[in-house]
Amino acid sequence: xxxxRFCHALPVNYRxxxxxxxxxxxxxxxxxxxxxxxxxxxxTAKDTPKRRARTLDGLxxxxxxxxxxxxxxxxxxxxxxRRTEDEIAAVAAAQGVSRATIYRWLRAYETRRxxxxxxxxxxxxxxxSRLAAExxxxxxxxxxxxxxxxxxxxxxxxxxxxxRRCRLAGVVTPSAGxxxxxxxxxxxKVKLLKREGRKAAHDRxxxxxxxxxxxxxxxxxxxxxxxxxxIIVLDEEMRLPIGRPWLTLAIDVFSRMVFGYxxxxxxPSSFAVGLCLCHGMLDKAAExxxxxxxxxxxxxxxxxxxxxxxxxxxxxxxxxxxxxxxDIRTEFRPPLTPHYGGHIERLAGTLGRKIHAxxxxxxxxxxxxxxxxxxAKAKMTLRELQHWLLNLIVGVYHNKEHDGxxxxxxxxxxxxxxxxxxxxxxxxxxxxxxxxLRLDFLPFSERTVQPEGIVWDKIxxxxxxxxxxxxxxxxxxxxxxxxxxxxxxxxxxxxLDPALGDYVEIPYRDYGRPSISVWDYRAAxxxxxxxxxxxxxxxxxFAAYEEMHxxxxxxxxxxxxxxxDQARQQEVRKHRATLTVDPPVAATPLLRKxxxxxxxxxxxxxxxxxxxxxxxxxxxxxxxx
Numbered sequence: 367x368x369x370x371r372f373c374h375a376l377p378v379n380y381r382x383x384x385x386x387x388x389x390x391x392x393x394x395x396x397x398x399x400x401x402x403x404x405x406x407x408x409x410t411a412k413d414t415p416k417r418r419a420r421t422l423d424g425l426x427x428x429x430x431x432x433x434x435x436x437x438x439x440x441x442x443x444x445x446x447x448r449r450t451e452d453e454i455a456a457v458a459a460a461q462g463v464s465r466a467t468i469y470r471w472l473r474a475y476e477t478r479r480x481x482x483x484x485x486x487x488x489x490x491x492x493x494x495s496r497l498a499a500e501x502x503x504x505x506x507x508x509x510x511x512x513x514x515x516x517x518x519x520x521x522x523x524x525x526x527x528x529x530r531r532c533r534l535a536g537v538v539t540p541s542a543g544x545x546x547x548x549x550x551x552x553x554x555k556v557k558l559l560k561r562e563g564r565k566a567a568h569d570r571x572x573x574x575x576x577x578x579x580x581x582x583x584x585x586x587x588x589x590x591x592x593x594x595x596x597i598i599v600l601d602e603e604m605r606l607p608i609g610r611p612w613l614t615l616a617i618d619v620f621s622r623m624v625f626g627y628x629x630x631x632x633x634p635s636s637f638a639v640g641l642c643l644c645h646g647m648l649d650k651a652a653e654x655x656x657x658x659x660x661x662x663x664x665x666x667x668x669x670x671x672x673x674x675x676x677x678x679x680x681x682x683x684x685x686x687x688x689x690x691x692x693d694i695r696t697e698f699r700p701p702l703t704p705h706y707g708g709h710i711e712r713l714a715g716t717l718g719r720k721i722h723a724x725x726x727x728x729x730x731x732x733x734x735x736x737x738x739x740x741x742a743k744a745k746m747t748l749r750e751l752q753h754w755l756l757n758l759i760v761g762v763y764h765n766k767e768h769d770g771x772x773x774x775x776x777x778x779x780x781x782x783x784x785x786x787x788x789x790x791x792x793x794x795x796x797x798x799x800x801x802x803l804r805l806d807f808l809p810f811s812e813r814t815v816q817p818e819g820i821v822w823d824k825i826x827x828x829x830x831x832x833x834x835x836x837x838x839x840x841x842x843x844x845x846x847x848x849x850x851x852x853x854x855x856x857x858x859x860x861x862l863d864p865a866l867g868d869y870v871e872i873p874y875r876d877y878g879r880p881s882i883s884v885w886d887y888r889a890a891x892x893x894x895x896x897x898x899x900x901x902x903x904x905x906x907x908f909a910a911y912e913e914m915h916x917x918x919x920x921x922x923x924x925x926x927x928x929x930x931d932q933a934r935q936q937e938v939r940k941h942r943a944t945l946t947v948d949p950p951v952a953a954t955p956l957l958r959k960x961x962x963x964x965x966x967x968x969x970x971x972x973x974x975x976x977x978x979x980x981x982x983x984x985x986x987x988x989x990x991x
Contacts, residue, residue: 425485428551433485435553440471440484442769456719497544500537504528505548513549514560521549581619584782585669587697588625589710590616590642590680592634596718598726598744599631599751607741610728611748613755614642617713619673621779622768623665624713624759629752632885636682637853640807643672643689648800654760657753661760664779668798671695688807709770720758724751805850805860805869812846814838819875820849820859823887825904826875827859834865857881879908886911 425433439461443449451465458465474483497505505528513524525542532539559567581587592614598607612634616625626646628638650663672689674680676698689696721727726744746754764776771778813820815835819828838845850860850869857879860869890910891901901907 425482428548428553429485430482431553431556432551433481433483436471436484437475437481440468440475443468443472444475452720452723455723459722460715460719497540498537500535501532501540504531504535504537505540505545507531509548509552514552514557516561516563518561521546524549580671584620584623584779585618585625585665585667587619587671587673588616588646588669589619589673590614590625590639591675591710591714592638592677592679593714593718595721595751596728597721597724597746597751598728598740599746599748600726600744602747602749605747607726607744611751612638613714613717614638615710615714615717616642616646617710618665618669618779619709621782622709622713622771622775623764623779624663624775625665625669627755627759629748629755631748634677634679636679636684637809639679639682639685640688643685644804644807647798647803654756657756659753659756659760661764662776663760663764664776666798668692669694671697673697673699675699684807684809687810691806692803712770716763717755717758724754802869808850808852808860810848810850813849814844814846820847820861820872822849822851822859823856823884824901824907825856825879825887827872828875829861829870829872831863831870832861832872851884853884855881856884856887876904879904880911882908882911886914890914 439457443454443457454465454468458468471484475481477483508524508528508531512519512527513521525545528545529539555567592612595611595613597610599609599611600606601608609631611629611631614628614630614634616627617623618625626642626644628642628645630638632638647666647668649666653659654661654663672694674696679685680696680698686696724746726740726746728740765774767774768778811822813822815832815838817836819826819832821827835845835847840846847864848862849872850862852858852860857874859872861872862868863870887907890907893914894901894906894910899906901910
């Protein structure tokens with residue numbers, strides 16, 4: 367009646383309408399009727415019979431399977447008190463259906479809250495009654511004996527086989543659309559199980575257990591993995607597309623809090639794993655303040671166990687030795703069992719679905735992307751994507767209820783620290799030397815000290831501090847010392863001095879060389895090799911780098927690779943700023959910052975003579991001597 371009063375208040379020429387009512391759904395259609403016909407239409411609507419509630423036993427097996435599948439898709443939305451359009455869009459994108467379909471399923475279910483209302487409703491007679499029993503039996507046999515087999519025949523081959531058998535049996539041959547409809551009615555899990563095998567079905571549809579062995583306290587177990595994000599990013603200067611970034615992500619299994627992350631244009635490596643672990647163990651308040659991200663990210667400290675797959679970047683000596691240094695155990699999931707890393711996989715999937723709503727998203731497949739031009743729609747740089755990701759993690763994910771634990775991850779983390787759950791080692795508040803931690807996760811090598819210094823990749827490094835270790839022996843062999851190098855800046859080495867018990871910086875032997883990254887060095891080697899030359903010494907390497915840099919600057923506006931190289935350079939400069947290393951306090955009388963004293967006999971010098979020798983000249987003279 368309220369709708370009628372609203373319509374009756376409209377001008378006379380807008381009152382011509384007809385109303386059809388079915389359950390709670392009202393459809394208004396303009397027609398040539400009079401407004402006075404409304405009462406009769408309301409009576410007709412009341413007399414319209416409601417759809418009967420179908421029972422589980424009354425549904426065909428295929429319809430029941432489809433109803434269960436639809437309910438599993440909308441279940442998180444049904445249980446959500448305040449579902450948003452973004453959540454509905456994310457579910458629709460993940461399942462490959464339209465948002466209108468999700469809304470239609472929600473309306474169908476929430477009318478009476480019966481799962482059977484989600485089953486397909488077929489007009490006219492039920493599907494099985496359209497075909498003869500002999501034809502249905504042939505279709506069922508072909509599905510069982512041909513289609514659902516490890517040979518994985520196509521739908522066209524199944525249609526051809528049904529047609530052949532029907533002709534031999536002398537029964538009516540169904541249309542190709544009818545056979546395809548029967549194939550589509552097969553539950554996806556059953557189809558994957560029969561065609562791909564039990565393992566494939568378990569990997570895709572197996573439930574992720576909320577209880578992980580040993581994850582009974584914060585930082586007891588963390589899982590780490592890499593994922594290629596489905597989005598195109600732009601370079602900072604020209605704002606042109608440069609490609610998809612990689613995200614290295616770690617999660618605390620107990621609380622589901624994000625432990626740490628690393629976003630980069632480079633492919634996964636042990637260096638990315640080390641940066642992600644360093645980020646997780648260190649305090650993140652300064653990063654949030656610099657990027658103006660509201661919220662708290664209290665996760666810090668040493669984990670007890672790092673759980674990962676069997677990738678070579680996780681098994682590298684760099685990661686294993688560094689984790690052993692901090693008494694952190696490593697566990698690897700069994701080969702070919704991705705469901706063992708379900709927590710990190712689900713987190714990566716959650717963040718990935720959110721990214722699909724951003725401009726420039728490539729989606730998970732070309733079919734889902736359709737005609738959407740990701741490169742043309744891209745609007746975010748790597749730095750802007752990182753800022754968006756931080757807001758998503760800190761502001762949304764950490765404060766939203768997690769289905770696996772029944773509460774927000776931040777609440778779970780707080781409860782674990784407050785003693786409501788068993789607390790374990792390595793929790794927040796542990797005192798970690800940030801400088802030493804970053805250095806310990808840098809790539810390392812063992813080198814001897816020569817009179818010319820230390821050589822690594824044909825580049826020489828030298829400092830007066832090394833003089834006491836020149837040609838040092840260890841039994842009958844030359845003693846080797848551990849040195850580390852930051853891949854983003856190879857202009858210096860970090861030499862572990864046995865006398866000091868700490869790392870000291872060893873610069874280029876030639877101070878005039880530019881600061882480059884290890885990727886620049888490899889690119890220079892490749893550039894020389896393509897020209898038929900070899901990198902015999904560092905002079906050729908740096909000459910090739912200078913030539914490549916000049917070409918890159920000239921081609922910045924022309925090629926995506928050049929723009930990607932420049933974006934990587936900006937990423938390198940950003941990382942260098944985080945690795946500020948103060949020289950250690952010397953434990954021996956040899957002090958790094960002190961040079962030889964210059965004694966001048968000024969007795970015979972005239973008052974006009976001046977002796978102005980700066981530290982660089984003194985240091986250079988000492989080295990030459």
